[in-house]
Amino acid sequence: MATSPETESHSLKTLFANAEERKLSIASLQYNTPEWTAAYTEALQGFTECLRLSRDMALFSSNETIDDLATADLPFLSIQYHLAEITLKTAFTTPEARVGVVRKARDEFEAFLTQMDHYDLLGVQYAEQYLRFLDDRDKFSAIDARDPAARRDAKMASFAAEKQIRxxxxxxxxxxRYIENGGDEDLVRETYLANLELQIHDALQQIDSVNRELDILAQAPPRPPQPQSSGPLMADGGDPRSRRTASGKPETDYSERLDAPLSRNPGGPLLSKAGKPLQPFTLVGNRQDLKKGVFRPGHNLPTMSIDEYLEEEKRRGNIIEGGGAASMVKPEPDEDNEEKADAETMKARKWDDYKDDNPRGAGNTVNRG
Known part of the structure:
Protein backbone atom coordinates (compact mmCIF):
# COMPACT_ATOMS: atom_id res chain seq x y z
CA MET A 1 0.00 0.00 0.00
CA ALA A 2 1.48 3.32 -1.06
CA THR A 3 2.02 6.06 1.48
CA SER A 4 0.12 9.29 0.87
CA PRO A 5 2.01 12.60 0.61
CA GLU A 6 0.23 13.86 3.74
CA THR A 7 1.42 10.83 5.71
CA GLU A 8 4.98 11.24 4.45
CA SER A 9 4.95 14.95 5.34
CA HIS A 10 3.71 14.20 8.84
CA SER A 11 6.31 11.43 9.21
CA LEU A 12 9.08 13.79 8.02
CA LYS A 13 8.03 16.47 10.48
CA THR A 14 7.98 14.03 13.40
CA LEU A 15 11.29 12.46 12.40
CA PHE A 16 12.93 15.90 12.03
CA ALA A 17 11.69 17.04 15.45
CA ASN A 18 12.96 13.85 17.12
CA ALA A 19 16.36 14.14 15.42
CA GLU A 20 16.67 17.77 16.56
CA GLU A 21 15.83 16.75 20.11
CA ARG A 22 18.47 13.99 20.13
CA LYS A 23 21.03 16.39 18.68
CA LEU A 24 20.39 18.92 21.45
CA SER A 25 20.70 16.20 24.10
CA ILE A 26 24.24 15.35 22.95
CA ALA A 27 25.58 18.60 24.41
CA SER A 28 24.53 17.56 27.93
CA LEU A 29 26.09 14.07 27.76
CA GLN A 30 29.67 13.02 28.39
CA TYR A 31 31.57 12.37 25.18
CA ASN A 32 31.83 8.78 23.92
CA THR A 33 29.75 7.25 26.72
CA PRO A 34 27.05 4.68 25.85
CA GLU A 35 24.35 7.35 26.35
CA TRP A 36 26.24 9.81 24.13
CA THR A 37 26.78 7.17 21.45
CA ALA A 38 23.09 6.24 21.46
CA ALA A 39 21.99 9.88 21.12
CA TYR A 40 24.57 10.53 18.39
CA THR A 41 23.52 7.44 16.42
CA GLU A 42 19.81 8.27 16.67
CA ALA A 43 20.39 11.88 15.60
CA LEU A 44 22.59 10.87 12.64
CA GLN A 45 20.16 8.19 11.49
CA GLY A 46 17.22 10.55 11.98
CA PHE A 47 18.62 13.37 9.83
CA THR A 48 19.83 10.87 7.21
CA GLU A 49 16.30 9.48 6.97
CA CYS A 50 14.91 13.02 6.80
CA LEU A 51 17.17 13.76 3.83
CA ARG A 52 16.01 10.58 2.08
CA LEU A 53 12.33 11.35 2.67
CA SER A 54 12.67 14.95 1.47
CA ARG A 55 14.24 13.72 -1.76
CA ASP A 56 11.65 10.98 -2.26
CA MET A 57 8.89 13.56 -1.78
CA ALA A 58 10.65 16.00 -4.18
CA LEU A 59 10.15 18.60 -1.49
CA PHE A 60 12.57 21.07 -3.08
CA SER A 61 12.84 21.67 -6.81
CA SER A 62 15.44 23.47 -8.89
CA ASN A 63 12.82 25.51 -10.77
CA GLU A 64 11.17 27.18 -7.78
CA THR A 65 11.97 30.19 -5.60
CA ILE A 66 11.79 30.73 -1.87
CA ASP A 67 8.33 32.27 -2.28
CA ASP A 68 7.09 28.99 -3.77
CA LEU A 69 7.98 27.02 -0.64
CA ALA A 70 5.38 26.45 2.04
CA THR A 71 6.19 27.92 5.45
CA ALA A 72 5.99 24.48 7.08
CA ASP A 73 8.69 23.15 4.72
CA LEU A 74 11.30 25.86 5.45
CA PRO A 75 12.90 24.06 8.47
CA PHE A 76 13.71 21.06 6.23
CA LEU A 77 16.14 23.25 4.25
CA SER A 78 18.56 22.87 7.18
CA ILE A 79 18.72 19.05 7.15
CA GLN A 80 22.21 18.95 5.63
CA TYR A 81 23.39 21.67 8.01
CA HIS A 82 22.40 19.41 10.92
CA LEU A 83 24.02 16.43 9.20
CA ALA A 84 27.29 18.37 8.93
CA GLU A 85 27.23 19.30 12.62
CA ILE A 86 26.49 15.71 13.65
CA THR A 87 29.25 14.40 11.38
CA LEU A 88 31.82 16.66 13.07
CA LYS A 89 31.03 14.91 16.37
CA THR A 90 31.95 11.47 14.99
CA ALA A 91 34.44 9.66 17.24
CA PHE A 92 37.81 8.80 15.73
CA THR A 93 41.02 7.02 16.75
CA THR A 94 43.59 8.21 14.20
CA PRO A 95 44.39 11.52 12.47
CA GLU A 96 43.63 9.90 9.13
CA ALA A 97 40.12 9.00 10.30
CA ARG A 98 39.57 12.56 11.52
CA VAL A 99 40.55 13.92 8.11
CA GLY A 100 37.80 11.84 6.52
CA VAL A 101 35.29 13.04 9.12
CA VAL A 102 35.94 16.76 8.66
CA ARG A 103 36.00 16.49 4.86
CA LYS A 104 32.63 14.76 4.89
CA ALA A 105 31.24 17.45 7.20
CA ARG A 106 32.58 20.17 4.88
CA ASP A 107 30.81 18.51 1.94
CA GLU A 108 27.53 18.60 3.89
CA PHE A 109 28.03 22.29 4.72
CA GLU A 110 28.72 22.96 1.03
CA ALA A 111 25.53 21.17 -0.02
CA PHE A 112 23.56 23.25 2.50
CA LEU A 113 25.08 26.53 1.27
CA THR A 114 24.49 25.54 -2.36
CA GLN A 115 20.81 25.06 -1.62
CA MET A 116 20.69 28.40 0.20
CA ASP A 117 22.32 30.05 -2.81
CA HIS A 118 19.71 28.51 -5.11
CA TYR A 119 16.92 30.13 -3.08
CA ASP A 120 18.81 33.48 -2.90
CA LEU A 121 19.08 33.33 0.89
CA LEU A 122 22.81 34.07 1.17
CA GLY A 123 22.65 37.82 0.82
CA VAL A 124 25.52 39.97 -0.43
CA GLN A 125 27.99 39.31 2.40
CA TYR A 126 27.55 35.55 2.61
CA ALA A 127 27.35 35.15 -1.18
CA GLU A 128 30.80 36.74 -1.49
CA GLN A 129 32.22 34.30 1.08
CA TYR A 130 30.50 31.37 -0.65
CA LEU A 131 32.07 32.29 -4.00
CA ARG A 132 35.51 32.53 -2.39
CA PHE A 133 34.95 29.06 -0.92
CA LEU A 134 34.07 27.63 -4.35
CA ASP A 135 37.24 29.18 -5.82
CA ASP A 136 39.52 27.39 -3.34
CA ARG A 137 37.82 25.02 -0.91
CA ASP A 138 40.98 24.03 0.98
CA LYS A 139 42.31 27.59 1.47
CA PHE A 140 39.00 29.28 2.26
CA SER A 141 38.88 31.59 5.27
CA ALA A 142 35.79 33.43 6.46
CA ILE A 143 37.96 36.52 6.99
CA ASP A 144 39.74 37.52 3.79
CA ALA A 145 42.41 39.73 5.35
CA ARG A 146 46.06 39.22 6.24
CA ASP A 147 46.69 42.43 8.15
CA PRO A 148 46.23 41.73 11.90
CA ALA A 149 44.27 44.94 12.45
CA ALA A 150 41.98 44.20 9.51
CA ARG A 151 41.42 40.63 10.71
CA ARG A 152 40.55 41.89 14.17
CA ASP A 153 38.03 44.36 12.76
CA ALA A 154 36.54 41.65 10.54
CA LYS A 155 36.18 39.27 13.49
CA MET A 156 34.46 41.95 15.54
CA ALA A 157 32.09 42.69 12.66
CA SER A 158 31.31 38.98 12.25
CA PHE A 159 30.63 38.63 15.97
CA ALA A 160 28.36 41.69 15.93
CA ALA A 161 26.44 40.31 12.93
CA GLU A 162 25.89 36.97 14.65
CA LYS A 163 24.78 38.69 17.84
CA GLN A 164 22.30 40.82 15.91
CA ILE A 165 20.79 37.77 14.19
CA ARG A 166 20.44 35.92 17.50
CA ARG A 177 1.78 35.44 17.94
CA TYR A 178 4.65 33.01 17.20
CA ILE A 179 3.19 29.51 17.29
CA GLU A 180 4.62 26.93 14.92
CA ASN A 181 1.28 25.21 14.46
CA GLY A 182 -1.58 27.64 13.92
CA GLY A 183 0.19 30.92 14.71
CA ASP A 184 0.70 34.01 12.59
CA GLU A 185 2.09 32.54 9.36
CA ASP A 186 3.99 35.68 8.38
CA LEU A 187 5.70 35.82 11.78
CA VAL A 188 6.50 32.09 11.74
CA ARG A 189 7.92 32.37 8.22
CA GLU A 190 10.11 35.33 9.21
CA THR A 191 11.36 33.35 12.21
CA TYR A 192 12.26 30.33 10.05
CA LEU A 193 14.14 32.55 7.58
CA ALA A 194 16.05 34.26 10.41
CA ASN A 195 17.06 30.85 11.73
CA LEU A 196 18.32 29.87 8.27
CA GLU A 197 20.35 33.09 8.15
CA LEU A 198 21.99 32.18 11.46
CA GLN A 199 22.79 28.69 10.15
CA ILE A 200 24.35 30.18 6.99
CA HIS A 201 26.58 32.39 9.12
CA ASP A 202 27.58 29.45 11.32
CA ALA A 203 28.19 27.12 8.36
CA LEU A 204 30.77 29.51 6.86
CA GLN A 205 32.47 29.91 10.23
CA GLN A 206 32.63 26.13 10.71
CA ILE A 207 34.08 25.61 7.23
CA ASP A 208 36.80 28.07 8.23
CA SER A 209 37.49 26.02 11.37
CA VAL A 210 37.46 22.77 9.37
CA ASN A 211 40.11 24.10 6.97
CA ARG A 212 42.36 25.19 9.83
CA GLU A 213 41.95 21.76 11.42
CA LEU A 214 42.86 20.08 8.14
CA ASP A 215 46.05 22.18 8.00
CA ILE A 216 46.99 20.97 11.48
CA LEU A 217 46.19 17.34 10.65
CA ALA A 218 48.33 17.57 7.50
CA GLN A 219 51.32 18.45 9.67
CA ALA A 220 50.82 15.50 12.04
CA PRO A 221 53.72 13.01 11.92
CA PRO A 222 52.93 9.69 10.25
CA ARG A 223 52.25 6.74 12.48
CA PRO A 224 55.09 4.22 12.82
CA PRO A 225 54.47 0.97 10.93
CA GLN A 226 53.00 -1.83 12.98
CA PRO A 227 55.56 -4.56 13.71
CA GLN A 228 54.78 -7.82 11.95
CA SER A 229 55.40 -11.10 13.69
CA SER A 230 58.15 -13.05 11.95
CA GLY A 231 58.79 -15.65 14.64
CA PRO A 232 58.84 -19.38 13.85
CA LEU A 233 55.62 -21.31 14.02
CA MET A 234 55.29 -24.49 16.04
CA ALA A 235 54.78 -27.88 14.47
CA ASP A 236 51.04 -27.70 15.01
CA GLY A 237 50.88 -24.27 13.35
CA GLY A 238 50.50 -22.37 16.61
CA ASP A 239 52.42 -19.44 18.03
CA PRO A 240 55.43 -20.37 20.22
CA ARG A 241 54.11 -17.90 22.81
CA SER A 242 51.23 -20.31 23.42
CA ARG A 243 53.41 -23.32 24.25
CA ARG A 244 52.05 -25.63 26.88
CA THR A 245 53.56 -27.99 29.39
CA ALA A 246 53.04 -31.73 29.50
CA SER A 247 50.00 -31.24 31.76
CA GLY A 248 48.31 -29.05 29.17
CA LYS A 249 48.66 -25.76 31.11
CA PRO A 250 50.19 -22.70 29.46
CA GLU A 251 53.91 -22.34 29.98
CA THR A 252 54.03 -19.20 32.15
CA ASP A 253 57.84 -18.89 32.03
CA TYR A 254 57.79 -17.99 28.34
CA SER A 255 59.51 -14.71 27.55
CA GLU A 256 60.72 -12.93 24.43
CA ARG A 257 64.01 -12.17 26.20
CA LEU A 258 67.09 -13.75 24.68
CA ASP A 259 68.39 -14.99 28.03
CA ALA A 260 66.77 -17.84 29.92
CA PRO A 261 64.25 -17.04 32.68
CA LEU A 262 65.75 -16.65 36.14
CA SER A 263 65.10 -19.24 38.79
CA ARG A 264 62.16 -18.61 41.09
CA ASN A 265 63.64 -20.45 44.07
CA PRO A 266 64.31 -17.75 46.71
CA GLY A 267 66.33 -20.11 48.84
CA GLY A 268 68.79 -21.13 46.14
CA PRO A 269 72.16 -19.63 45.25
CA LEU A 270 72.37 -16.26 43.52
CA LEU A 271 75.06 -17.27 41.02
CA SER A 272 75.91 -20.47 39.23
CA LYS A 273 79.41 -21.94 39.26
CA ALA A 274 80.06 -20.18 35.98
CA GLY A 275 79.04 -16.82 37.52
CA LYS A 276 75.66 -16.59 35.79
CA PRO A 277 72.82 -15.09 37.91
CA LEU A 278 70.17 -17.62 38.88
CA GLN A 279 67.67 -15.24 40.50
CA PRO A 280 67.19 -11.49 40.85
CA PHE A 281 69.25 -9.67 43.46
CA THR A 282 70.27 -6.08 44.32
CA LEU A 283 73.79 -4.81 44.86
CA VAL A 284 74.12 -2.54 47.92
CA GLY A 285 77.01 -0.30 48.94
CA ASN A 286 76.85 -0.67 52.70
CA ARG A 287 74.68 -3.19 54.43
CA GLN A 288 74.97 -1.50 57.81
CA ASP A 289 73.71 1.83 56.44
CA LEU A 290 70.61 0.13 55.12
CA LYS A 291 70.12 -1.66 58.41
CA LYS A 292 70.26 1.61 60.38
CA GLY A 293 67.63 3.20 58.18
CA VAL A 294 65.03 0.48 58.72
CA PHE A 295 63.48 1.78 61.96
CA ARG A 296 64.15 5.51 61.52
CA PRO A 297 61.21 7.96 61.29
CA GLY A 298 59.83 8.85 57.91
CA HIS A 299 60.43 12.59 58.50
CA ASN A 300 63.70 14.49 58.90
CA LEU A 301 64.81 14.81 62.53
CA PRO A 302 65.95 18.23 63.93
CA THR A 303 69.69 18.87 63.99
CA MET A 304 69.71 21.50 66.80
CA SER A 305 67.56 22.63 69.72
CA ILE A 306 65.50 25.83 69.80
CA ASP A 307 68.02 27.57 72.09
CA GLU A 308 70.86 26.63 69.77
CA TYR A 309 68.90 27.97 66.82
CA LEU A 310 68.24 31.31 68.57
CA GLU A 311 71.89 31.64 69.55
CA GLU A 312 72.92 31.04 65.95
CA GLU A 313 70.45 33.64 64.69
CA LYS A 314 71.69 36.14 67.29
CA ARG A 315 75.25 35.51 66.19
CA ARG A 316 74.27 36.24 62.58
CA GLY A 317 72.60 39.50 63.63
CA ASN A 318 69.10 38.43 62.68
CA ILE A 319 67.61 39.25 66.12
CA ILE A 320 66.88 42.90 67.01
CA GLU A 321 67.32 43.70 70.70
CA GLY A 322 65.84 46.62 72.63
CA GLY A 323 62.60 48.49 72.19
CA GLY A 324 59.33 47.61 73.84
CA ALA A 325 58.31 48.50 77.40
CA ALA A 326 61.80 47.82 78.76
CA SER A 327 63.22 50.75 76.79
CA MET A 328 61.03 53.22 78.73
CA VAL A 329 62.53 52.27 82.10
CA LYS A 330 65.21 54.77 83.15
CA PRO A 331 68.27 53.26 84.77
CA GLU A 332 68.89 54.03 88.45
CA PRO A 333 71.65 56.69 88.93
CA ASP A 334 74.91 55.45 90.34
CA GLU A 335 75.63 57.60 93.41
CA ASP A 336 79.26 56.43 93.59
CA ASN A 337 80.06 57.69 90.07
CA GLU A 338 80.65 61.43 90.73
CA GLU A 339 81.92 62.23 87.23
CA LYS A 340 78.75 60.93 85.63
CA ALA A 341 76.61 62.79 88.18
CA ASP A 342 78.46 66.07 87.49
CA ALA A 343 78.01 65.57 83.74
CA GLU A 344 74.28 65.07 84.17
CA THR A 345 74.06 68.19 86.37
CA MET A 346 75.92 70.36 83.84
CA LYS A 347 73.67 69.09 81.05
CA ALA A 348 70.57 70.01 83.05
CA ARG A 349 71.91 73.51 83.83
CA LYS A 350 72.70 74.19 80.18
CA TRP A 351 69.20 73.17 79.24
CA ASP A 352 67.72 75.52 81.87
CA ASP A 353 69.89 78.41 80.64
CA TYR A 354 68.76 77.76 77.08
CA LYS A 355 65.12 77.86 78.07
CA ASP A 356 65.65 81.13 79.96
CA ASP A 357 67.31 82.74 76.94
CA ASN A 358 64.69 81.36 74.54
CA PRO A 359 61.26 81.55 76.15
CA ARG A 360 58.42 79.56 74.57
CA GLY A 361 57.09 81.34 71.47
CA ALA A 362 59.93 83.83 71.19
CA GLY A 363 60.67 82.87 67.60
CA ASN A 364 57.02 82.75 66.52
CA THR A 365 56.64 86.36 65.22
CA VAL A 366 54.16 85.69 62.41
CA ASN A 367 51.59 83.19 63.64
CA ARG A 368 51.23 83.75 67.34
CA GLY A 369 48.80 81.69 69.27
Missing part, protein backbone atom coordinates in the same frame (compact mmCIF):
# COMPACT_ATOMS: atom_id res chain seq x y z
CA UNK A 167 18.76 38.90 19.15
CA UNK A 168 16.33 39.28 16.25
CA UNK A 169 15.56 35.56 16.35
CA UNK A 170 14.95 35.65 20.11
CA UNK A 171 12.62 38.65 19.70
CA UNK A 172 10.61 36.87 17.01
CA UNK A 173 10.24 33.71 19.07
CA UNK A 174 9.20 35.71 22.14
CA UNK A 175 6.29 37.25 20.24
CA UNK A 176 2.97 35.84 21.54
Missing amino acids: QRLATLRANP
